[in-house]
């Protein structure tokens with residue numbers, strides 16, 4: 001590791017793979033012999049189009065998307081999707097099912113209701129501060145779609161397997177675990193992810209949309225709020241966030257060519273989470289906040305015996321080159337975000353520190 005870089009456990013924007021940052025640095029003043037930075041060239045240039053299409057192709061291969069899927073890059077973050085989804089997919093008189101598993105699901109539901117859309121919360125884990133993923137969900141048979149949040153960044157839970165919604169398309173906010181593991185994408189009508197957790201910098205949201213969902217889009221939407229606009233123009237209706245998309249391309253290349261794809265990535269993510277949860281479970285000092293069968297492999301939330309100790313833990317960790325460990329205020333305590341780009345060595349350094357801290361303070 002570079003002497004001045006810390007082990008970064010930030011929840012988002014989050015750590016990026018070091019080789020990606022180095023490549024950006026190396027090519028920043030002269031992108032592929034153009035004599036210009038990637039931030040200075042036209043989004044309609046052949047160089048940028050190659051970047052965009054490579055990012056799309058790599059996403060298709062990594063997720064094994066069939067021809068029905070389109071990969072789009074939008075602005076407005078994952079949060080804009082909370083309103084775009086009901087605007088585009090939910091017609092008057094129709095209902096959509098939502099599963100409420102935390103802060104982000106709650107916001108998605110709120111946005112749909114602001115639009116006066118009919119939304120049913122068919123399952124929720126709010127009764128225990130969202131510390132688990134609900135099982136046994138009764139979906140509404142004629143629902144237009146089912147919305148879930150695959151990984152709950154703040155509460156530290158993750159769907160271990162996706163629910164069977166039968167013929168109803170699944171729509172998933174995968175902002176904090178997209179491309180961290182394999183799953184059957186064919187069941188999804190739409191997948192979206194703000195890039196800044198697992199696949200890139202802030203400023204771009206990846207939207208993967210199945211073509212049958214596009215038939216639902218009303219023609220009356222403002223141009224910039226319609227998925228059809230971006231699907232018809234390969235995300236080039238207006239100027240896209242070129243630099244963010246370029247970084248995503250490099251992250252996908254690293255994931256595919258250096259890591260070797262989703263199977264080795266998932267195995268590494270599992271290993272990292274096992275090391276960290278193993279340390280928490282072996283101790284009486286640290287206590288995980290999520291139910292064991294619902295724990296996130298991406299965001300590991302835990303408490304210490306007192307808030308005072310938690311404050312000292314976070315501060316002393318930082319002094320030891322371990323950053324970003326403060327939990328979200330709605331859960332309290334600590335959170336280690338260990339997305340794809342976090343190396344096993346960072347997690348090993350963290351558990352070493354945790355053991356030392358426990359010995360001194362336990």
Ligand SMILES: *Cc1c(COP(=O)(O)O)cnc(C)c1O
Nearest residue numbers: 077078079104153173175176194
């Ligand atoms: C961070 C996050 C969001 C919000 O993303 P923005 O890009 O900031 O709008 C939404 N959903 C999940 C699961 C997140 O982790």
